Amino acid sequence: MTATYEARPEGPGTPATETTEETETAMSGTSTDRPDRALLPTASGTESLAALRTILRGHRLLAVGAVTVLVTGTAIGLLTAPLLGHIVDLVVERRGSQALTLPLVLLVVVALARGAAAAVGSSLVARLGETVLASVRERFIERALGLPLERVEAAGSGDLVSRVTSDVSMIAKSVRQALPEFTRSALTIVLTMVGLAVLDWRFLLAALLAMPVQVLSVRWYLRRAAPVYAEHRVATGALQHQLLDSIGGVRTVRAFRLNDTHTALLTDRSASARDLAVRGLHIVTGFFSRLNLAEFIGLAAMLATGFWLVDNGSVSIGTATAAALYFHSLFNPINATLFLIDDAQSAGASFARLTGVSNLPAERLPRGGSVPVDGAVKVTGLSHAYADDRPVLFDIDLEVRSGERVALVGASGAGKTTLAKVIAGVHEPRGGSISLGGVDVRELGPSGVRRAVTLISQEVHVFAGPLAEDLRLARPGATDEELREALAHVGALEWAQALPDGLATVVGEGGHRLTVTQAQHLALARLVLADPPIAILDEATADAGSAGAGVLEEAASKALEGRTGLMVAHRLPQAATADRVVVLDEGRIVETGTHDELVAAGGRYAALWAAWSDSRQTSGQGVC
Template sequence: MTDRQHQPYGDEAAEGSRSPSRSDAPPTADPVGEGSPTAPAGDEPERTLLPIATAARTRAAVAELLRPHRRLAIGGFAVMVIATAVGLLTQPLLGRIVDIAADQRPPSALTTTVLLLAAVAVAQGLSTAAGLSLISRLGESVLAQLRERFIERALGLPLEQVERAGSGDLTVRVTGDVSLTADAVRNALPELARSLLAIVLTLGALAVLDWRFLLAALLALPVQIHTARWYVRRAVPLYAEQRVANGAQQQQLLDTIGGSSTVRAFRLEKEHSERVEERSWSVVGLTMRGVHLVLRFYSRLHIAEFIGLAAVLATGFLLVRAEAASLGTATAAALYFHSLFTPVNSALVLIDDAQSAIAGLARIIGVADLPLPKEPERPLAPKDSSVAVAGVSHSYRSGHPVLHDVAMALRPGERVALVGASGAGKTTLAKLIAGIHRPTTGSIELGGASLEDIGPGAIRRTVALITQETHVFAGPLADDLRLASAGATDAELRAALDRVDALSWVEALPDGMATVIGEGGHRLSGAQTQALALARLILADPPVVILDEATAEAGSTGARALEKAVSRAIDGRTALIVAHRLTQAASADRIVVMEAGRVVETGTHDALRAADGPYAALWEAWSDTRRSPNHPEPGS
C-alpha cells in the first residue's frame, strides 16, 4: 500500500519531483532534469534514467507482439498485394489508349479500355479499403498489447526507481512516446505497407514490359539507398537525443512549477528561469537540427528521381526508334516510373517518422521489459502492527546523507507525531517506513519482520501512506471510493464517509455518491479531497497508517475539521503523523523531534514542553504564529 499505483485509498508523495517545500533536501538543492546523470549538489537523488531497449530487443519485442496475430497479418498483406496488383493495370491500359490514338483507330475502339479502367479503379478502391482495414486492426491490436504491458510495468515500478529517474522521464514515455508510437501505428504502418508493395510490384511490372526499362529505373536506386543510409545514421541518434532532452525539459518544468512557492520564498526565480530556458533551447536546437537534416534528405531524393526518369525516357525513345517497343509500351513504362515517385517518397519520408517512432518504441519497450518487483519466496507476515526503526541512515546521493542513525519504535495502536523544521528528514523517514525507499543502512521492521522478508505486496496491505497531494480519479465518487475496496456496498461507503464527517456534503452533491468528480467533473475543495482519502483509508483498513502533512493544504477551519476526521480514521491503527500543525503533535501519544536528519527528542507533549528543548522552541514559535496568521507555521 505504498506505491502510487497500488494505493487507491490514499495518496502518496509526488514521484520524482520532490517538491522543495516538502522535501528533506535544502531548498537551494539543484533539481536535475533527466538529461543529467547525477545531481550536482544537495540531497536530490542521483538521476538514473529508466532503461531503453536496444534495436535488436525492439525488433524481437515487435515480433513477439505480432506472433499471436499471424493470420490477421497474412490476410492483410495478401489483400494489399491484390489491391496493388490491380492498380498496376492502369498504366498498360493508358498505354493501350496511346497505341489506339497513334494507329488513328476510331473512338469506339476506346470503349473496352475505358470500361476496364473504371473497373480497375473500383476494384482497387474496394480491395485497398479492405486491406488497410485489416492492417489497421493488426496495428491497433499490437498497440493495445504493448500499451497494456507498458502500463502494467509502469504501475509496478517501485517509486524509488521512478524518483531516481525523475518523473519527467516516465511522464514523457507515458505521454509523448506512447502517442508517437500510436500515431505511427495508425498512420505510418498502413501507408508504409502500401508504399513498399507498390514499389516492389511496380518494378516487377516494368520488367514485364521490358527488362531494359527495369534496369533504367534501377539507376535511381543507388542514390536512394545512399540517401536513406546517410539519413538513418544521423537521424537515429538525433531523435534519441531529442527524446531525452524533452524528458529533461519536462523534469525541469515539474521541479520549477511544483516548487514554485519555495522558489519564490528563496528568490530563486531567475535561477530556475535560466534552467528552464537552457533546457528549452536545448530542445529547440535539436529540433532545428532535425529540420535541416530532413531538408537535405529531400534534396537528395529529388536528384534520384531526375536520374531515374531521364533514364526511363531515354530507354523508351531508343526502344521505340528501334521498333523494339510500341509508343504505348514506352508510355506505360514512363507512367510506371512516375507512379513510383509517390510510394518511394512516402516510404523514405516514413523513415523520418519511423526513426522518431522507433526511438519512442525503444523507450516504451525498455520499461515494458522491466521485471515486476519480486516477492520473497517465503514471505513473513507481520505478527502485529508495531514498527521498529533501528540505526537507519539514508542518502539520496552518495556522500550526502539525509538521515543519520535514526532509531524509533511504534507500539501497536500508538499514535506518534513526527515534528521538525523543513529539511529535518521527516518525509524521508516516512517513505522508508512505507517501503517506498530502502534505507542505505539500518533496518525497518513491521510486526517483528523486516521489510525485505515481508515483500512489496504485504507492505502495501499493511501500510498506508497519505499525503497532502491526494489524487481524485475521474468518474463517480462512489467508484473513487471503491478503489480501496472493490466489493464495498453503498452502506459501507456511507459509513466510511460518515466517520470522516463527509457524508453530509457528499449527499448534497447533485447526484450524491453518483456525482462525477475529477477531470471534467464536479470540483472538490482541498478539504473535501482529503476527506475522500481518509474514507478510502477506512475502507482499505490497513493496520499501519503514515500521514505526511495530510491536512497541510486545508485552511485553518478546514484543518481543524480534517484533524478530527483523521483522528477517527486512524482510531485503532498504529499511526505515524508527520505533523504540519502542532495541535496534531499535542494530541499524539508520543512526539519524536527531528533535526538535520537525527532524532533529538522524544516524549509526550507535556514532557517535551517542560524539557525546554527543540520541541518547546517549536511550540513557542507556533503559538506566536497563531496570533500572527500571515506567517507560516514552524515545523511545516
C-alpha cells in the first residue's frame, strides 16, 4: 500500500493560534526573516568531489573514449600551424606554386579530420555529461522526496525550490555547454605547449611569460567570485521563497491589506539578488581586463623571441610564424578555459547545494518488524511546538477505535491541523507518544507510518500526465478496471469517462485542467487505491464551494468506508455525520462526544453549531 501525503505546509514559526502558513506569513512578513530558519545543507568541496567520483565510477569507459577522441582531434588540428609555417618557408624560398599544392591539400585533410574528431569527441563528452546530470538529478530528487516536511518547512520552501530549479538548470547549462568547450580548450592548451617546445624550447619559455599574470588573475577572481556566487544562490533562494509566500498567500495579503508590506519585501529580496549579480559582473569584467594584459605580454615576448631566433639563424621564418600562430591560437582556448571558471564556480556551488541534500541521512528504519493490526489510533500526553517558545499542542490524550470516524473541530488556530499532521507523521511530536494499530510510531518508522496513514488536505496536486497514471501513483500495479472501481466508489467515474480521452486524458500542467472538485475526487480515488487502515482528511472539501462541498462530503464518506477516519472539519455538517466529535481550543481537547451530545451540553461545540446555523439563515452559506 502506498500512502500519499498531500498536506498543506505549516511553517516552523506557526504561533499557538493555528493559522495556515499562508496567513502566518502574510501577517509576519516573510519566513525568511525568522531567526529559526535553517537552510538545507550545502556539501563541502571534499564531499562534492567524493560524490562526483562516485557518479563517474560507473562510466569510466565512456570517459576514456571521449578523452581519447578529443586528444586525437586536437593533435591533428595542431598540424595546421606547422603546415602554414612550411608554406611561408616555401614562399620565402620562391619554390613556385606547384610546391604549395601538397601543403594546401594537407591543410584541407587536417581541417576535415579535426572537425570529424571534434564532433565525435564532443558528442561523447555531451553523452557523459548528460549521464552525470541525470544521476545528479535522480539522487537529489530521490532524497528530496524523502525529506520530512518539517525539515523542508524549517528551511523555507524557496530553498528547496531554488535547488530543484535554478541549481539544476545551472548544472545542466554547464554540462551541455561548458563541459565540452572546457575539455577541448584544456587539451588544446596542453598540446599546443608541447608543439611550441617541439619547434624550439625558447618559444615555450616566451609563451610561459604570460602565465604569472594569468595565474594571479585567476587567484584574484576566485577569491572574489566564490563568496559572491554563494551569496547569490542564497539570495535567489530567499527571493523565490518570498515569491511563493506572497503569491501563495495573495488572498490573505489582500484581506489584511498587506500589499505594500509584501511589495517592499519582494523589492528588498530582488534588490539583494540584483546587487550580488552586478557585483559578479564587475568581477568578471576585471578578470578579463587582466587576461588581455597577459595576452599582450605573451604575444610581445613570442614575436621578440621569433625575431631574435630568425636573426641568429636558429629557426626559419616559417618556424617563427608557426610559433606565433600557435600562441595566437591559444587566446581563445585560454580565455575560454579561464572564463569557464565563471561557469564552474556557479555549477560547483549548485552541485554542492544538490549534493548537500543528496547526502542527508536516509530516514530511520523501523526499530522492529511489527505492523499495525488494525486502524486504531492512540495518542498519549502529546505536545508539539514549531518553536521552543511557542507551543501549539498541550498534553493531548485521544483514542480512536479501529473503523471509527472522528471529526476534529475548533475555531481557527485551535490546533486541529497540527494534531492531524503529527498523527500522520508529517511532524514529530515534542512530547508524548502515538501508536497506530497497537504499534508505537517509533517502531514503525516513517515508511511504516506512510503505509498506515494517508493524509489528504484541501490543496491537492494533480500530476502532469495521463489520468490513469496519476491514479496509479497510489497503487502502481492497479489495472484499468481497478482504477474505474476506485473512481466509481467515490462518484468520480462519470466525469472521468467523459474526459476527451477518458482515463488516458493528459491532466495537470499543460494538459486538461481539472476543477477543484475533480482534483479532490482524484485524491479520494487515490486514497481508495492506496487502501490504508487510517485516513486523515484535512479540510478536504473546503475549497470546493457550497455545491461542490456536498458532493465531496459524500465522496469522502465513501472513501472512508472500512477504515479509521480523522476529519479536520471545515463544515460543521460534515462533523455532524461523524461517530464522534473532538473539540479543540488553544491546543487542548476541551470536549468530546457525539454531535447530539455536544449540542445538548451547551458548550463550545454548541456555540459553533449555533453560529453556523445563524450564518445559514442570514447568508445561506455554511462556514466554520
